[in-house]
Amino acid sequence: MTIRVDRPGRDRVERSVFIARDEMLSPILGGVALSGTVSRQIAAERDEALHMRLVVELEEGHDLATELAAPGPDAAQKLFADELDRLVSRVTLAPFALPRITSIEAHVESLDRAGGLEIVRAMPDRLVARPGGTIGVTVDLEGPRDLRRRAVLSVEVPRDARPGRYLLFVGSSRAVDGKFGNLDEAVRRTATDAATYLDAIARRASNAVLEARLALPAEGIVARGGLFPALPTTAHLLMRSRPGGEKRMFRARFLAVSSAREDLRRPIEKVVVVPVRIADRHSRDENARTLETEP
Numbered sequence: 368m369t370i371r372v373d374r375p376g377r378d379r380v381e382r383s384v385f386i387a388r389d390e391m392l393s394p395i396l397g398g399v400a401l402s403g404t405v406s407r408q409i410a411a412e413r414d415e416a417l418h419m420r421l422v423v424e425l426e427e428g429h430d431l432a433t434e435l436a437a438p439g440p441d442a443a444q445k446l447f448a449d450e451l452d453r454l455v456s457r458v459t460l461a462p463f464a465l466p467r468i469t470s471i472e473a474h475v476e477s478l479d480r481a482g483g484l485e486i487v488r489a490m491p492d493r494l495v496a497r498p499g500g501t502i503g504v505t506v507d508l509e510g511p512r513d514l515r516r517r518a519v520l521s522v523e524v525p526r527d528a529r530p531g532r533y534l535l536f537v538g539s540s541r542a543v544d545g546k547f548g549n550l551d552e553a554v555r556r557t558a559t560d561a562a563t564y565l566d567a568i569a570r571r572a573s574n575a576v577l578e579a580r581l582a583l584p585a586e587g588i589v590a591r592g593g594l595f596p597a598l599p600t601t602a603h604l605l606m607r608s609r610p611g612g613e614k615r616m617f618r619a620r621f622l623a624v625s626s627a628r629e630d631l632r633r634p635i636e637k638v639v640v641v642p643v644r645i646a647d648r649h650s651r652d653e654n655a656r657t658l659e660t661e662p
Contacts (some may be wrong), residue, residue, distance in 0.1 A: 368397055368470065370404045372595065374477040380408050386471070390459040393468070397455055398448035401473050405447060409440045416478040417443040418575060418632045423454055426466035430566060431458070436575035436634045438483040447475070456569045463561035470495070476632075483577070483634035484508035484516055489537040489579075495644045499526040502643065504579045504627075506537055507637065520579040520627040528624055529583075530647045536580045538638030540572035540628065543580050546621075546638055550589055553617035558592035574634050580626040581643070587619035596622040 372380040382404050386396045409415070416438055423431040435450050437443035451473065458465055485508060492503040501521050508516045522535070536543045544551065555567035572578075587596035596619060 368400060368473070370401055370473045370475070372404065372408045372475045372477075374409070375479060379504075380387070380404075393459050394452040394456040398452045399470055402444045402448040402449055405440065405444050405475060410442075414479075414481050415440065415482070416481050416633050417447075418476045418478060418604070418607065419443070419447050419450070420474045420542050421447075421451055421454065421603060422472045423458065423468060424470045424472070425458065426469055429466055429565060431565075433571040434573040434575065435451075436573070436632060438634055438661040439481040439527040454568065456553070461561075461564060463558075463564055465561055465565065469582065472504075478632060480512070480514060482510040482512065482514050483636055484510045484514065484631060486538060486639055489639040489641060491535060491641055491643060491645075494641075495646050496524050497646050498524055498528045500524050502579075502581070504535065504537060506577060506579070508577075508631075510633070516631060516633075517531055518577050518579070518629050520629060522579050522581050522627045523625050524581065524645060525624055528645050530645050532584070533624070533643050533645055534584060534621070535641040535643050536578075536582060536584050536638060537641070538578065539574045539635035540576040540578040541574040542635070542638045543578055544572050546640075547582070547623070548615075548619060550594060553589035554592050554594065554637065555596040555615065557561045557615050559591055560592070563592035567644045573630070575632050576628050577635055578626055580623055582623050583653070584620065585622040586620065589619055590615070 368384050368386050370382045384400045386393055418436045420434050431454060433450060433454055435446060437446045458468055486506060487509050490505045496502050501523050504520045506518045531543060536546055551567050551570045555564055558564040558567060574613040585597035586592065587598050
């Protein structure tokens with residue numbers, strides 16, 4: 368395992384350790400090594416946020432990567448260690464025979480000034496859009512000691528989007544995934560083969576990436592490692608009641624149709640949900656016009 372720490376104005380610190388290969392101990396020992404290194408290298412100065420990129424390399428050319436941000440060193444020690452523990456244990460305790468872990472790399476970068484960002488305003492430039500158009504979203508974020516950030520995301524409306532009521536979720540990609548019911552985790556829990564399982568644990572969203580995700584409210588399920596969106600409610604009853612029917616199923620309440628992202632490299636708090644409407648392509652709806660936003 369290799370741990371690299373970069374801080375502005377300082378030489379890179381790099382530490383390498385060997386970890387016992389054990390299904391229970393490897394995740395714990397990796398977390399201890401990471402937490403200890405962060406504590407020793409950054410404890411002297413507290414006024415900094417931290418961003419980590421973690422890569423777990425497996426045999427046969429498989430890589431599992433995740434990114435995470437923390438508002439300060441104290442929070443980073445636990446958050447980063449827990450993230451490593453989660454990812455490594457997903458491999459070592461998998462219900463399938465997976466390729467072995469060959470190495471772990473953690474790259475921790477320091478950002479001037481501690482603190483995360485909270486969404487205080489998310490303003491779409493229109494509340495009615497047409498298929499093939501775009502929805503611009505201006506997002507204002509604030510943090511401690513006058514830390515401010517503004518981001519503008521452009522969400523494309525698919526040309527085949529059907530007219531109706533949609534929801535626009537704005538928040539960190541990880542938090543938005545939570546609003547959707549953590550579907551990748553549901554896929555992992557219901558996976559029936561190693562490839563599907565690996566794909567699911569590799570899709571861990573970041574808490575530092577700002578995302579605007581357009582979604583259609585739709586009842587669906589996750590079963591057998593797959594997402595079955597927009598099913599009629601009778602399908603749920605049939606799949607559960609038929610002989611030999613699915614017993615391990617998870618609910619999917621939304622179908623994502625489009626999204627836009629920007630990496631802010633700081634933890635993002637709060638999710639804002641804005642209802643929007645997709646009009647018929649040939650509609651002359653006068654409401655499908657740009658809204659004025661604050662300068």
